[in-house]
Amino acid sequence: MKILVIFGTRPEAIKLFPVVRALAGVPGLAVRTCVTAQHRGLLDQVLAIAGLVPDIDLDIMEPGQTLDRLTARLLVGIGDVLDAERPDRVIVQGDTATAMCGALAAYYRKIPVAHVEAGLRSGNIYHPWPEEVNRRIVAPIADLHFAPTETAAQALARENVREGVHVTGNTVIDALYWTRERIDADPTLAAGLDPIAARFAGKRIVLVTTHRRENFGDGMAAIARAIARIAAREDVAVLFPMHPNPNVVSVMDTILGDHANVARIKPLDYPHFIRALGLCHLALTDSGGVQEEAPALARPVLVMRDTTERPEGVAAGTAKLIGSDEDRIVSEVFTLLDDKATYAAMARAHNPFGDGHASERIARIVADGFGC
16 A cells, blocks of 8 residues: 655654654555655755655745745645555645645545644634644545644544544654654764854853744844843853744844854754754744644743644643743743743643654554555
8 A cells, every 4th residue: 555645844854754764664555755845955954864765856945935826836746746656545744835735635636634743723823824724724634633632632523523533642752752862872963063052051042943924024023132132141042043034034134133142043954953952941932843842851932922733832831822022022031041940840841742652653543544
């Protein structure tokens, strides 16, 4: 039986390479991979560390392309691949345009779809945008829904999606543990951060990631001003892997400039990012994945958004929603820096997102469906 795994962005690659590896170990399954390269450079970094060479590469990325143009190109390109490959099942992950178009193209051909990381909901179709609608489109198409948590499964049930729902844990924890073991065995994989570690020795590092569309404009400017105020403390340093989007770079160039306590660096490959999480005191982010990854390393997460599709972290106490108001960001960061009890409560909270074996569960369920 042939499985086609479709993905196109860095987060998808991180969360799917453990699934591909697990599926490849099942006798009777032929696993093929198709990348759309929705994020070319960031995707390739993950493929390299995972040792994964895609069978099909659509290389769909165009500078500055609109969402509708991207969607049209993805739908046609993936459709052509499905016609040529004729898989027995398609697997997509998460909430990207690639996932949505992969599911839709498969539906048009009556090919069953499995959705990894199913059931995440913020309840607001514009936060995160367009991801919230992308994943809602996948739900009624898929017949297998691999929910990372019971909360995600309950969200699907509220939408009358109850058949084929399996709570597996999140595969990002599988990827993190696998990569951390690789780094422990070969520290050169993340040695590129040695100069940063030396430069900021004795300081508490705040790891910052920001790139959400809903924060572009005034929100991004407020985040930049907050970073400058945080970095003004002598006991603190900011490590900031910069997303290449001009809406981020231009604002940070204007407001932050060349701040002595801020290391603005190029996007990190996955091993270096895992090391960065280990080096930091806390994470300040508007990303989704960091809300899952940081707690696995006992790092508190402050989320610069008003809503999250990962409420489990907030409920467990590993993450806190703080929005993108400048004063609120500064206040919340300073609380974690100065209040040891508050910090310890977040750092020690139970990570609700998985135990590192989600991919094995997913592979077994898919295989059982084919009698393998």
